[in-house]
Amino acid sequence: MKKMIKLLMSATMVLGLAACGGAGEQQGSDSTAAGNSAAEEASFDYADVKIGVLGHMQSGETLDALTVYMDALSEEVGFSYEYVVGSSYDEQTNITAVQNLIASGVDGIILAIDSGTPAILQECEAAGVFLSAFITDMDSSFDELKSSDYYLGNVNDGLYDTSSIGEKAAELVIKDGNTNVGIVTFPLLYFPQKSAAIQAFTETIESHNDTAAEPIEIYETQELSFSALEDTYFNNYPELDSIFSLASGFVHPTMVSADKTDIDLYTTGFKKDDLDAFENGEMRMMTLSNVEAVALPVAMILNAVADKPFADQPEEAERIDTSVVFVTNDEELTALEEKCFYFTADIDQAFISPEDFTQYLTAYNPDASYEEFKEVLVNMSMEDLMAK
DSSP states (O other), X not given: OHHHHHHHHHHXXXXXXXXXXXXXXXXXXXXXHHSSOHHHHTSSOOTTOEEEEEESOSSSHHHHHHHHHHHHHHHHHOOEEEEEEOOSSOHHHHHHHHHHHHHTTOSEEEEEOOSSHHHHHHHHHHHTOEEEEESOOOTTTHHHHTTOTTEEEEEOSSOSSTHHHHHHHHHHHHHTTOOEEEEEESOTTTOTTHHHHHHHHHHHHHHHHTTOSSOOEEOOOEEOSSSOOOTHXXXXXXXXXXXXXXXXXXXXXXXXXXXXXTSEEEESOOOGGGHHHHHTTSEEEEEEEOGGGGHHHHHHHHHHHTTOOOTTOOSSOOEEOOOXXXXXXXXXXXXXXXXXXXXXXXXXXXXXXXXXXXXXXXXXXXXXXXXXXXXXXXXXXXHHHHTO
């Protein structure tokens, strides 16, 4: 019923504009060149549309940048949004949060978390609320979600195939002359896509070892149960000179407390608090995903609420890749600090500006393309950042 009322309101506005068409035409070509026509802007009224965002972040760079970006998009288009903190582990917390968002009148929900998701989808389906996600691969639930008319897909936390992360880390380990390397990851049962990174890392090292004068030894992979690496790890491998970590934030603090900062760390994830460790050589690789990737889930929800999906949007929801930004040297760090919206939270540095975002809303641009939007998301790498 809520969706039908909004569609009727939009149709009334379009008819009103048609009756006043002559006045609009008298404004001439300058107003057309300046942006969208009045008719395009009014083809759907987003003023009553509300989007809920459910994530685990309570503070930090990701939440700071996400807030600035969602504020800018909502101001540009006219929708409202609400961010709610959920849980990475407690499904009921997330289900209750979604129930509360639905009760508050949201039209769509974006998850930045994958816990309790099948039950969340059931709540959304019953209420006629669209569901999408970003910075999550939805590994534990995607197959249960993808066929629903109310699940629109998710933007991965970087590339779903994590092989490039393993390859890059291995190349750096070889370049830096390390010979005894450990691998640390979150549980592969819950994050199976990390296996591709470990396999690519291992294969790259083994290929190097085929001709190396001093081969590199890879120690047994250590899986963390969502807790920090224990300092006994270093006792088990006294010759350890490097670590490839797929457990962002759970390794370096133990290196510091165990006085093992002479070990080179190649890790996924990024925090401003880690800059000193990177600059003094303790961290040799960091990665991040661009917050601007949330633009696609937002656009899909707004298009769905307007009953104007992308013409080329597939019937079944997809996992959508976005660029991994690697930081591996001082030049790349400078580019990150000066040009990356994730770091600066300066909306003028966003890969997808609020103005450009409107061109992916079919109410503004009937020719807006889902496939073209996907292409934008995989052209936000460090190379693209440095080329700005």
